[in-house]
Amino acid sequence: MPKSLIFIGLRVKSQRNFLGISQEELAERTSLDRTYISLLERGKRNPSLLTLIKVAQGLETSVSTLTKDIEEIGFTSE
Template sequence: MNINTLIGRRIRQLREARGWSLEALAERSGVSRSNISLIERGESSPTATVLDRLGAGLGVTMASLFEATAEASAEPSPLARVAEQPLWTDPDSGYVRRNVSPPGVSPIQLVDVLFPPGRRVAYDNAARGEVHQQVWMIDGVMELTVGTTRWYLEAGDCLAMTLDEPIAYRNPGTAAARYLVALSTPTMPKPRRAP
């Protein structure tokens, strides 16, 4: 399945599970109704910033937007084969992310990221419950600004944070950086219906 189609179906599934209209999600996320409609139909390639806003509006992590819509009768598999792991490239920064974890079986999500040199992406990180994140550098260097604190990470370094303030990622190096993001969502809010 095309990655934009997968993302669109997942956003629509999460929105409808809450009983929300396109307008309701637009209001909660700050993404226009027309843009959400294009994304849900798989006719738009959203940026990482837009996906982060939609995730925040839905009360889920961005990684959750890459999970395939499960059949109602199917039990989630504890195995995620590499060929089945969604791979996505941010059209703005060019960073490539692979959702490594099997969806729906654990409160931990793993994401493998390849970030091009000289590029930057920033997230507002609206509150979504208590979401913890760790970034473990595998190769290269990254500069992360969490709130007002700037961290410089090299291969082997690991930075822990809570997704409750703005975060910016920048690769100041001359080579691509690779890192693993681990997200833990022990208190993720349950889907809620609109009043």
């Protein structure tokens, strides 16, 4: 799994936990499936920009907050 996907997944999970909402609640807010949210949080999905925007809105944050400092971990495909 690319480090960048794991990084984004951890940010999504962290913000969701901060808000005190479940994966189900986030799925409802974003019109995505709960299993997709789970896979995203584990770095097993590569969200499109439009999906990342939906997730950020559902988490009451911005895409830039979810991806902040991502350059520091690199963009390797491993």
